[in-house]
Amino acid sequence: MVTNxxxxxxxxxxxxxxxxxxxxxxxxxSGFRIVAMKLTQLTKADAEAFYxxxxxxxxxxxxxxxxxxxxxxxxxxxKENAVEDxxxxxxxxxxxxxxxxxxxxxxxxxxxxxxxHGSDSDENAAIEGAFHFSGREMF
Ligand code: UDP
Ligand code: MG
Numbered sequence: 001m002v003t004n005x006x007x008x009x010x011x012x013x014x015x016x017x018x019x020x021x022x023x024x025x026x027x028x029x030s031g032f033r034i035v036a037m038k039l040t041q042l043t044k045a046d047a048e049a050f051y052x053x054x055x056x057x058x059x060x061x062x063x064x065x066x067x068x069x070x071x072x073x074x075x076x077x078x079k080e081n082a083v084e085d086x087x088x089x090x091x092x093x094x095x096x097x098x099x100x101x102x103x104x105x106x107x108x109x110x111x112x113x114x115x116x117h118g119s120d121s122d123e124n125a126a127i128e129g130a131f132h133f134s135g136r137e138m139f
Pocket of ligand 2: 120
């Protein structure tokens, strides 16, 4: 089923550096409506499950440590073509390759600490959003 929603996390580096406001401004200025949003923190089990697809990759352990070290902002965003348009807005995984003006180009330091998550499919957007938010937290 195709939806018009995506899921994002402003990762611990973004919260630590005081970039919540700057990133949210970019997101809303780009036409995304905030459906749900909260400050929360992933447990080790949460991060391991969230990134299970990468469990055999050499960076998996560091990724779990990074993603659990402090609070994140979790959010569901709505826009026509949300998943694809949000991936365009955040830019390449490696900020050194991210197009000028993208969120990772502006706010990320490295391929590992890259500021934001964006769902890679409608199916994963729905799974990831439902993991963080109950129906009464979505507007
Ligand atoms: N990552 C990393 N090293 C790599 C590739 C990815 O530390 O060589 C981290 C990075 O935080 C990235 C996350 O693992 O955002 C998930 O990787 P994926 O390839 O799914 O990138 P994304 O979908 O976030 O662009
Ligand atoms: Mg990914």
